[in-house]
Amino acid sequence: MSVEARATRAPFAYHHELLLLIVLVLVVGFLAVGTDKFLTVDNMLNQGRLMTEVALVALPMTFIIITGGIDLSVGSIMGLAAIMLGVAWKNFGLPLELAIVFSVAVGAVAGFFNGLLIIRVRVPPLIMTLATLALYRGLAEGISQARSVRGYPEWFFVLGQGEVFGVPTQLWILLVAIIIFWIVLAKTTFGRSLYAIGYNEEAARFSGIPVDRIKLIIYSLSGTMAGLAGYIFVSRVSTTRSDMGTGLELDAIAAVVLGGTSIFGGVGTIAGTVIGFTLIQLLKNGLALSGVKGDATIVVIGTVLILSILVSNFLQRRRGAGG
Amino acid sequence: MKRLAIIIATTTALTGAALAADPWDGGDDLPTNPLACDDTPGTVAAKDYDGGQTTGAADKSGKEITLIDIPKLVGVGYFAATTEGMRQAAEELGNVKVTTDGPTEANIDDQITFIDNYVTQGVDGVLFAANDPVAIAPVLKKALGKGIHVVGYDANSDPDAREWFVNQAEFNGIAKSLIDQMAAEIGDEGKFAIVTSTFTTPNQARWIAEMQAYQESCHPKMEWLETVEAQEDNILSFNQANTLINKYGDDLDGIFGMTSVATPAAAEAVTQAGACGETAVVGLATPNAMRPYVESGCVKSVVLWSPVDLGYAAVYVMRAVVDGDLSPGDTEVEAGRLGKLQVVNGSEILLGSPFVFDKSNVNDFDF
Numbered sequence: 001m002s003v004e005a006r007a008t009r010a011p012f013a014y015h016h017e018l019l020l021l022i023v024l025v026l027v028v029g030f031l032a033v034g035t036d037k038f039l040t041v042d043n044m045l046n047q048g049r050l051m052t053e054v055a056l057v058a059l060p061m062t063f064i065i066i067t068g069g070i071d072l073s074v075g076s077i078m079g080l081a082a083i084m085l086g087v088a089w090k091n092f093g094l095p096l097e098l099a100i101v102f103s104v105a106v107g108a109v110a111g112f113f114n115g116l117l118i119i120r121v122r123v124p125p126l127i128m129t130l131a132t133l134a135l136y137r138g139l140a141e142g143i144s145q146a147r148s149v150r151g152y153p154e155w156f157f158v159l160g161q162g163e164v165f166g167v168p169t170q171l172w173i174l175l176v177a178i179i180i181f182w183i184v185l186a187k188t189t190f191g192r193s194l195y196a197i198g199y200n201e202e203a204a205r206f207s208g209i210p211v212d213r214i215k216l217i218i219y220s221l222s223g224t225m226a227g228l229a230g231y232i233f234v235s236r237v238s239t240t241r242s243d244m245g246t247g248l249e250l251d252a253i254a255a256v257v258l259g260g261t262s263i264f265g266g267v268g269t270i271a272g273t274v275i276g277f278t279l280i281q282l283l284k285n286g287l288a289l290s291g292v293k294g295d296a297t298i299v300v301i302g303t304v305l306i307l308s309i310l311v312s313n314f315l316q317r318r319r320g321a322g323g
Numbered sequence: 324m325k326r327l328a329i330i331i332a333t334t335t336a337l338t339g340a341a342l343a344a345d346p347w348d349g350g351d352d353l354p355t356n357p358l359a360c361d362d363t364p365g366t367v368a369a370k371d372y373d374g375g376q377t378t379g380a381a382d383k384s385g386k387e388i389t390l391i392d393i394p395k396l397v398g399v400g401y402f403a404a405t406t407e408g409m410r411q412a413a414e415e416l417g418n419v420k421v422t423t424d425g426p427t428e429a430n431i432d433d434q435i436t437f438i439d440n441y442v443t444q445g446v447d448g449v450l451f452a453a454n455d456p457v458a459i460a461p462v463l464k465k466a467l468g469k470g471i472h473v474v475g476y477d478a479n480s481d482p483d484a485r486e487w488f489v490n491q492a493e494f495n496g497i498a499k500s501l502i503d504q505m506a507a508e509i510g511d512e513g514k515f516a517i518v519t520s521t522f523t524t525p526n527q528a529r530w531i532a533e534m535q536a537y538q539e540s541c542h543p544k545m546e547w548l549e550t551v552e553a554q555e556d557n558i559l560s561f562n563q564a565n566t567l568i569n570k571y572g573d574d575l576d577g578i579f580g581m582t583s584v585a586t587p588a589a590a591e592a593v594t595q596a597g598a599c600g601e602t603a604v605v606g607l608a609t610p611n612a613m614r615p616y617v618e619s620g621c622v623k624s625v626v627l628w629s630p631v632d633l634g635y636a637a638v639y640v641m642r643a644v645v646d647g648d649l650s651p652g653d654t655e656v657e658a659g660r661l662g663k664l665q666v667v668n669g670s671e672i673l674l675g676s677p678f679v680f681d682k683s684n685v686n687d688f689d690f
């Protein structure tokens with residue numbers, strides 16, 4: 001059974017990413033013809049800078065969705081972590097370096113709390129993280145007293161606004177993160193366990209996979225990455241506000257799903273997710289540069305999402321009928 | 324049971340007393356400068372130019388320029404009116420092309436991305452109304468660094484991230500108008516609540532801080548109950564106003580709407596609750612949105628400047644900057660049909676004093 005499942009899954013995943021890659025190349029080509037401002041090194045690097053926060057959150061989101069779960073609270077965790085950075089520095093008087101570590105840790109704890117309730121109380125992840133979406137945002141607003149924290153020292157902005165070897169600093173972090181997440185998912189037992197859980201959680205349990213521990217790890221990971229994204233975001237926009245990261249979860253989930261990860265679990269790759277968030281970002285940017293207005297851009301993104309799901313469903317069904 | 328009630332009442336009273344000393348929610352912590360209680364005009368301290376400068380801007384004096392306007396959000400009456408003003412100015416000038424584009428929600432990240440894209444695309448000037456004064460600064464500085472002129476209107480950024488800012492009305496002036504109107508309607512001992520966009524939105528935060536300062540010095544017995552956030556969202560504003568009415572009942576004498584969305588929504592909530600005449604609504608809003616409530620008598624007066632003039636002035640200021648007619652140190656600028664506008668506060672251009680419209684004149688306006 002499991003051998004058969006792998007055999008049908010692997011070629012499909014391959015097809016979807018190839019298809020996406022072709023779409024990506026077509027889109028880039030099309031947009032590059034539309035305006036000469038699009039396909040420049042400057043613009044591409046800048047787009048990388050702008051998409052880093054979503055991308056960092058989309059990576060662990062891929063893990064979670066592969067297990068058949070979801071994390072809707074990432075945007076709120078990002079807001080909470082950002083606020084805690086500011087508050088820890090300004091109000092608790094921590095050195096800024098420690099405040100940064102503290103804020104990422106807050107993200108990790110928030111994610112851990114999600115995971116803990118999901119495995120202990122067996123609340124469905126959708127419900128649990130919907131609740132913490134509200135809870136964490138409320139905490140962020142309450143703790144910050146809705147006042148923003150500003151006036152960070154110059155070195156703090158290197159991560160969000162600076163460059164290393166001519167490439168935006170945060171892109172290096174993203175690159176490292178992509179490699180690590182890719183290796184973990186594709187090459188380790190941990191990664192294979194994620195697929196197993198997504199395919200059949202009960203079966204995974206009976207096969208001796210520590211399902212609960214793995215879930216706890218991936219939700220904590222998701223919180224940690226949201227915390228990191230919060231730090232990067234604060235550094236990029238040089239201020240802390242409690243409404244930061246609103247709607248981030250939808251962007252991240254859209255990227256993951258566009259990348260071919262099945263919302264029902266068991267299917268998905270990091271490569272797909274990477275193409276997914278790149279495609280969405282470049283579409284948004286390219287359309288804007290070609291003079292398409294903001295509201296029309298959202299329509300195009302929505303259409304692309306629907307089309308990608310239709311096409312992948314079609315391919316899946318044809319494969320099912322053929323095999 | 325009785326004891327419990329006493330405890331709860333005492334606690335509430337204590338908390339209330341503790342809160343009264345605190346700044347109102349939604350105000351900022353910058354120094355305030357309340358106007359005198361009568362009509363003595365405020366003093367304006369002279370201040371050196373504190374705006375930014377472009378580097379390597381092409382000399383387009385007298386030539387056609389392309390401008391992009393990024394308001395806080397698109398699709399609301401207020402910014403549709405500023406867009407209309409910009410269109411009028413562009414038509415009069417004849418050598419300006421201006422396009423409005425922006426996020427559909429008042430979201431800082433989206434707004435930054437929009438500006439970033441237009442900076443990449445290459446325009447001669449950026450007009451903006453900031454969702455956050457600090458968060459928007461890096462991308463505006465980037466524009467200045469690429470030789471793109473930057474002029475703000477409606478909601479300011481850090482001064483050094485833009486060249487000029489067209490100020491629709493001074494904060495203390497608006498605050499005085501709002502509080503005086505409310506006091507006239509609910510009396511000097513009335514209790515009121517505030518519906519704002521978010522606690523950190525720059526204009527609203529400034530107004531609320533100034534309102535508190537002015538109320539404490541000129542109408543000290545009025546009582547602030549609560550400030551609630553409603554983004555700039557119709558349904559949320561309505562719900563928040565509705566919650567306030569249900570929560571405070573007869574204790575609530577008046578509601579301030581701090582945005583052009585919150586004020587009509589609050590008026591609608593009061594109307595639907597059948598509380599017209601018992602709960603006053605005073606706030607900032609556009610005439611078209613408020614006309615039904617002003618005509619029905621549910622709302623007595625609305626405070627505003629003309630957003631059409633605001634957009635109009637922003638384009639004239641931009642043109643003057645490009646043509647070299649407005650440079651650091653100047654004290655006034657020519658703005659078409661608005662005549663000469665004063666430079667205040669270093670690098671701001673003042674549109675004029677706020678305007679109060681009521682039943683007698685609401686039909687003279689269409690925006």
